[in-house]
Amino acid sequence: MIRFYNTLSGKVEPFVPLEPGIVKLYTCGPTVYDFSHIGNWRAYVFEDLLKRFLLFSGIKVSHVMNITDVDDKTINGAHAKGISLEEYTRPFIEAFEKDRDTLGILPADHYPRATGHIREMVDIIKLLLEKGFAYRKDGSIYFAIDKFPAYGRLAKIHLEDLRPGSRGDADEYEKENVHDFALWKAPKEGEPVWETEIGPGRPGWHVECSAMSSKYLGRTFDIHCGGVDNIFPHHENEIAQSEAANGVKFVNYWLHCHHLVVDGEKMAKSKGNFYTLRDVLDRGYDPREVRFLLLSTHYRKMLNFTFDALEQARAGRNRIRDFSFDLRDVKRDGPANPEVTQLIETARAGLIAGLEDDLNISESLAALFGLIKSANRLLAQGSASRADAGNLADFVAMIDENILGINPTDVPLRVDPAKMRSTVSDVAIKVESSGDLDLEIQKRIDARQKARAEKNFKMADEIRKELLDSGILLEDTKDGVRWKKVGPART
Numbered sequence: 145m146i147r148f149y150n151t152l153s154g155k156v157e158p159f160v161p162l163e164p165g166i167v168k169l170y171t172c173g174p175t176v177y178d179f180s181h182i183g184n185w186r187a188y189v190f191e192d193l194l195k196r197f198l199l200f201s202g203i204k205v206s207h208v209m210n211i212t213d214v215d216d217k218t219i220n221g222a223h224a225k226g227i228s229l230e231e232y233t234r235p236f237i238e239a240f241e242k243d244r245d246t247l248g249i250l251p252a253d254h255y256p257r258a259t260g261h262i263r264e265m266v267d268i269i270k271l272l273l274e275k276g277f278a279y280r281k282d283g284s285i286y287f288a289i290d291k292f293p294a295y296g297r298l299a300k301i302h303l304e305d306l307r308p309g310s311r312g313d314a315d316e317y318e319k320e321n322v323h324d325f326a327l328w329k330a331p332k333e334g335e336p337v338w339e340t341e342i343g344p345g346r347p348g349w350h351v352e353c354s355a356m357s358s359k360y361l362g363r364t365f366d367i368h369c370g371g372v373d374n375i376f377p378h379h380e381n382e383i384a385q386s387e388a389a390n391g392v393k394f395v396n397y398w399l400h401c402h403h404l405v406v407d408g409e410k411m412a413k414s415k416g417n418f419y420t421l422r423d424v425l426d427r428g429y430d431p432r433e434v435r436f437l438l439l440s441t442h443y444r445k446m447l448n449f450t451f452d453a454l455e456q457a458r459a460g461r462n463r464i465r466d467f468s469f470d471l472r473d474v475k476r477d478g479p480a481n482p483e484v485t486q487l488i489e490t491a492r493a494g495l496i497a498g499l500e501d502d503l504n505i506s507e508s509l510a511a512l513f514g515l516i517k518s519a520n521r522l523l524a525q526g527s528a529s530r531a532d533a534g535n536l537a538d539f540v541a542m543i544d545e546n547i548l549g550i551n552p553t554d555v556p557l558r559v560d561p562a563k564m565r566s567t568v569s570d571v572a573i574k575v576e577s578s579g580d581l582d583l584e585i586q587k588r589i590d591a592r593q594k595a596r597a598e599k600n601f602k603m604a605d606e607i608r609k610e611l612l613d614s615g616i617l618l619e620d621t622k623d624g625v626r627w628k629k630v631g632p633a634r635t
């Protein structure tokens with residue numbers, strides 16, 4: 145049974161989706177005023193692990209991530225450069241998409257942009273005005289938090305801390321300054337203005353997530369994620385807006401990822417400890433090493449990013465890679481050793497049990513590394529056959545493609561996916577020639593490369609397994625795909 149810690153209840157709860165077999169997931173996306181930093185990427189990698197695990201469990205996931213392209217920060221950035229909001233945010237949106245692919249994060253089904261959903265936001269604000277949850281003041285429209293008694297439930301703010309009647313226009317503020325927040329901001333010199341039914345102006349930050357989540361996922365959906373810094377005021381305000389407007393529960397499970405600190409300190413440009421993904425990769429790290437580091441600390445624990453920790457992540461990934469490579473050297477014929485089969489089953493059970501327990505990745509990785517340790521012992525003793533090696537390689541590759549995404553034996557993915565597509569047939573090279581089967585195998589390898597380039601990892605995995613079942617082991621190297629005969633994997 146899958147269980148998650150729900151910020152709303154403050155407890156670990158069994159996870160039951162609204163509709164069996166389908167999960168509707170909303171994750172707060174980037175505010176595109178700058179490159180996303182590694183703290184942002186930690187949250188996105190956590191969300192990717194969550195999504196991959198749900199998919200792995202046979203659950204369909206409908207995933208929406210918003211792009212905030214109008215708020216205080218983007219407006220200030222565009223204004224400072226004297227260019228339009230669209231011109232200012234476009235390169236940061238493109239960088240986000242590129243970095244996401246570089247880190248092996250599965251794309252969401254929708255990336256709605258705030259500027260493309262002004263109408264939907266206006267509709268919610270209209271409803272809130274009609275129902276008496278919102279009021280006008282000096283051309284702006286505010287949400288009256290004292291009209292919504294459940295306000296503060298997510299962030300655990302006590303009612304006596306509320307200061308009804310005080311107002312603020314800033315998109316972000318601290319718990320100590322809890323106040324009525326702006327849904328719609330009056331026109332201001334140097335800011336973009338939309339002419340709408342509720343008057344001219346521009347939206348506040350929080351209303352976009354209420355509008356876009358309900359548009360794509362419905363008024364009530366299963367899981368909403370973000371970083372802990374989103375809990376207040378952003379997610380608290382989303383709940384207030386959505387539930388007041390729609391009269392139904394907004395979200396069943398709230399999952400929040402803890403902060404990332406650098407050398408034990410909060411990241412800040414002024415401290416010189418502020419890193420974007422690009423900054424880290426420029427130091428010569430493989431993006432999958434970064435992914436492994438971000439992934440391998442439980443999402444509800446503070447992650448202390450250091451270059452030592454990154455070296456450890458590199459070593460951990462290398463252990464998986466070395467193991468996968470060593471399996472190719474197993475030459476002994478013979479049936480599968482039941483001990484190896486048992487090791488794989490134990491590892492599979494441990495891995496799943498860990499993830500089912502509120503995504504306890506430490507337990508899952510312990511199961512995987514335990515398998516590698518025990519299997520290495522059997523390999524050293526010569527107690528494993530080629531069939532065992534095939535089964536082990538199969539298992540590790542399956543776990544990687546489905547859950548970890550650290551690509552231990554693959555080409556570094558620091559390439560543009562569009563470029564990858566155009567060179568698909570060039571990268572599949574053959575190094576062993578053995579008879580008439582070659583052409584057929586090559587065709588399957590090409591089909592797998594094509595599936596991978598199209599991010600159809602399920603099909604790519606199926607082709608790899610199918611080849612392995614007929615005794616062909618694929619190795620992804622930096623020079624392309626190689627294959628060799630290892631004998632049938634299953635006897």
Ligand SMILES: [Zn+2]
Nearest residue numbers: 172173353378
């Ligand atoms: Zn949001």
